[in-house]
Amino acid sequence: EDKVVQSPLSLVVHEGDTVTLNCSYEVTNFRSLLWYKQEKKAPTFLFMLTSSGIEKKSGRLSSILDKKELFSILNITATQTGDSAIYLCAVRGDSGGSNYKLTFGKGTLLTVNP
């Protein structure tokens, strides 16, 4: 069964700090790893990493994928109070299904204080 473990489960930082969120996974026939930000209800898409794209960057956010060690990190530099949210990591594998379900971790609750 596919499995995703995120750490830490919660984190409190001050504005301007840099944070690193971790995600380790076990999945049958890895296809992709996705990061989402969940502020209130709807998770919003951040990045998707695949075998052909193991590093992504958008503004202050960046993510890398280590397929050998089966983990990913999400970095946020110069944090702002608006970065406060739950960050979810999900993996997609091919276990015989169609269009590949997402298996999520429990998420990391990030709180950025002014």
Add this chain to the structure above:
Amino acid sequence: DAGVTQSPTHLIKTRGQQVTLRCSPKSGHDTVSWYQQALGQGPQFIFQYYEEEERQRGNFPDRFSGHQFPNYSSELNVNALLLGDSALYLCASSPRVMNTEAFFGQGTRLTVV
């Protein structure tokens, strides 16, 4: 583009009752997946629909059933509600192209009392 829309946003039901949740996918998407997110947990996959058929199912009992309509919208039905069914129910849509990002709706907060 309206994105993924779900209704209702909140719902309170009594144990033993039945509930129907609705989802309209993002324009251009024909695949709908449903997830249950309990408090403090990540979303758990319930099932996925495309071409009006259930294609993949997670570890949920038969009390959870669904349907997809010709316009790609979908319903999630839960029978014989239990207190433990209280959760945020999320709908995600994607195109039938393999390995793309999934877009989520705002969810339906179901409370069973």
